Amino acid sequence: MAGQPASLSGRDVGSFAYITIKDRIPQILTKAIDSLHRHKSKFFEKHGEKGLEAEKKAISLLSKLRNELQTDKPMIPLVEKFADTDIWNQYLDYQQSLLGETDGKARWFFSPWLFVECYMYRRIHEAIIQSPPIDDFDVFKESKDQNFFESQESVIALCTYLQELISTLEVLDENQLKNEFFKFLQISLWGNKCDLSLSGGETSSQKTNIITSLGELQAFILVNDMEHLWALLRPGKETETDSAAAVRVAIVLDNSGFELVTDLVLAHFLLSSRLATEVHFYGKTIPWFVSDTTRRDFTWLVEQAKSSSDKYLSRCGLDWESYLKVGKWVYHDHIFWTLPHEFCAMSQVAPDLYTELQKAHLILFKGDLNYRKLTGDRKWEFTVPFHQALNGFHPAPLCSIRTLKAEIQVGLQPGQGEELAASEPSWLTTGKYGIFQFDGPL
Template sequence: MASDQIVHGVPPSLSAKVTGSFAYLTIRDRLPTILTKVIDTIHRNKNKFFEEYGEEGIHSEKQTISLLSKLRNELQTDKHILVLTDGLQDVESWNEYLQRQQRPQGDQESVSWFKSPWLYVECYMYRRIQEALWLNPPITDFDVFNEGKTQSFYESQQAVMALCTYLEDIHKNMGKLSKNQLFEHFNKVFQVSLWGNKCDLSISAGQENSQKTSPIESLNSLQPFILVDDSGLVWSTLNSSQRLVESGKNAAVRMDIVLDNAGFELVTDLVLADFLVSSGLVQRVHFHGKSFPWFVSDVTANDFQWTIRQTMATNHKWMSKSGYQWQSYLKEGVWCYHDHPFWTQPHEFCDMAADAPDLYATLQEADLVLFKGDLNYRKLTGDRDWDHTVAFSSALRGFGPAPLCSLRTLKANVQVGLQPGQGEKLTSQDPPWMTSGKYAIIQFYSPKSE
C-alpha cells in the first residue's frame, strides 16, 4: 500500500537511515555546495560585469553575493522559508504554495529548510537564486550555471559527432527501411535519449559530467540496467496515431518533450525528435524547457538556441548538417519551444490541471508526452515513499493529459511499477540502486487504457 510519507522531507540527521539516502548529498552539504559555486561564479565574473555596466555592475555583483550568502546561512541553520519579493509573474503562485505548506502543520515555525518536503525546498533554493539576481540589476539575466552547461556540450563533442553520423546513415536509407528495421533504429535513438539523462550537473553539484564514448556502441551493455522497458508501448502509440493521420481522422501526430538537461542530453533529445519527424512517425514536436536557470543544468531557451547554433557551426559535416536541419524545423514550425512558469515551480504534476490549466490543456493536444529525467519523475509521482510495486498510473494520482512516458536514469529514492521482489533484490545486491544513475526506466501510461 502506498504511503504519503515524503521521502526527502527528513532532517539531515535522519537521512542516513533512508536506504541509498540521496547518494548525492543532503540539504546540509549538496545545496550549500551548489550555492557556494554560484557565489564563486558571480565573483569570478566581476570584471565582465564592470566592462559591461561599470560601477553599477560591481555594485550589483556585491549585492547579489550578499543575498546568496544570506540564503546559504538560512539553509544551513534551518531558518524559516521566506516569501518571495521580486515581483516576477510567478511570485503569487510560489507564496500561495508556501501557505499550503503551513496549513497542514498548523505552525508557521515548522515551515523551515529541514522540516519541509525535500522537493519543495530544493526547488525553492533555485528560485531564490533567481530572486537574488532579479533584485540586483543590471546582471539580472546572468546565467550562473552557463559555464557548466557549455563545458558539458564541448566535452561531449566526440559522442555528438558519432550520434549525428548515425542519424545521417538512417536518413540516407530511410526509404529502404522495413518496419522492423525502423523499430530497431527507434529503439536505439530512444535509448540514447534515455541514457543521455546520466549527464546531470545538479546531481554532481556542478562537477564535470559529460559523454565521451559513442552512445550507440554502449547500448547493448546498458540494456540489463533498464528496470522497466515500455518502449514497445510508445512505438505502438506513435504508430496508432500515425494511422489516424493516414486515414484523415487526425491532421498530424504531435509529440511533446519535457526537457531535462542541457549539454549532451539535449542533443540526444534533438536527435530523437529529428528521427521521429524524418521517419514520418511524428509531424510536430513541442519542446518544454525552463524559463530561467534551474537545477544547474536544465535547459532554458538560451541553451536550446545556443546548442543548435553550436551544432551548425562545427566543422564536422554530419553534425553541422544536423544543426541546420534542426534550425529549419524551428523556422518551419515543425518544432517549437515553450517555457511555461509551472515547470519552475514546486508543484507536483497532479496539481497542474488546477494550478496551470492552460499548460494542461496544451499537453492534452499531444499524442505523446515524454518526461525526461529525475526531477520530472519526482514531480510525476509526488516524490513519495511508494512501495516499488505500486502501479505508475496510481502514483500519478490523476495526472494524465495524454499518453505519457518517463525516460529517467535513477538518481532519487522513488521508483514505482516494478515487479514483486525486484526492488528488494536490487537493494540486496546493489544498495544505492535508486540514486547511483546506474539504472533506468522507460515507463509508459495512457489515460485511454482506463
C-alpha cells in the first residue's frame, strides 16, 4: 500500500522473523509430528489399521511441509476443500503478484512474516484434515492442557482472589473499584506471557502468584491507556434514562491455558462489578499458533474449573457455565481470525464479523498476533500513532493488551524505543514489556 512501510519478513537475516522461520517454526513442526507419533496406539485402538494409515499420511505431509520450509521452496496453494480454501489461495496469488525478484513465487524467507506464519499453521491443519479418520486431531492439545495443569496454583490464587472480592464489591467506592479493574486488566496483560508458540511449544506455565507481582511489573508497561478504558466503562457514566442499557465488552482471545483463565477472571469481574452487562469472546476455528484458544479449549477449561476440588476454582467454573447458559457470556468463532489478512481488510473480507464487532462498547485485543494484524506487521517507526497504524480499522473503541514478542511497536514517546534498545537489544521479543494501547474517541 502506498505510504505504508515494508512488511516484516525473513529476508532480514538475524531479525526475529528470520529466526522464527529458520528455527522456531521447524521446531513447532517437529513437535506436531511427535504428537502424532505419540498418539499412534490411540489411533489404532479407536480406528484400527485406518488410524495407523492416517497417522502415517499426516506425518508424511508435515515432513514434506518442513522440508519445503527449510529449503525455501515456493509456497503452494491449498488443495483440501475447506471453508477458507479459496480465500487463502486468492491471498497467495495476491502475494505472488507483489513479488518480482523471486520468479513470482511466494517463498518462505521472502514473503511477509505474518503471511508465512499463518500459512504454516493453515498447512498443518490441511495435513490433518487430509488424513481421516484422525481429521479432528489437535496436534497442540496436549501442550495446551499441560499449560493449564502446570499453572494450577496460580489459577487457584486468581479464582480465590476474585471470589473473595466479589463478596465485598457492594461496599467499594468508585476509586477502589477502579483500582480492582486496573488490577484485573494487568492480570490479563501478564497472563499473555504464557505463549507456547514463543517457546517453540516448550512448557510456559505460570508458576508464581501473578497478583503479588503486579506492583513490580508496572514499570514494564510501556504504554498505559487503562484510564481511557475506565472512562469508557465506569459506573454512573450513562444518563439516568439509560442506566439499564447493555454494555458489551468484546475480548478477542489469544492463548488458552493460564492466559485464558486471566481473561475469564477479567470478564467475570466486569459482570460482577456491573462495568459490563455482557462479554463476547472471539476464538479460533482451528488449532492455531500452538496455544491459541479454540471452542474446545474454551469449553474444556470451563469444565476443568467446574470439576476442580478447589472450592473457589469450582465456584468460578459454575459461574462461568451459568454466564454462558444465560447469554451474559457468548463465545464466537469465525474463519477470519485464521486468515492471513490484516484487520484493516476485515470490513471487506468478513463484513459480518466487522458488523458484529461494531456492537461492542469496547474491544480488547489480546496478545501479539492480534497486534501484528492490527498494525499490518510492518516496519513502523516507534513513534507512529497507533491510530495511523490501524489503517482505517475502527469498528469500536479498542485496546491492545499484549506483551511484546515481535519486532513491532508503535505509539511510543520520542526516544523511548531507542533508549530501550540501547539497554536491552531484545526488548521487543522477550515478553518482558507490555502495553495497554487504546484507540477511540476520547
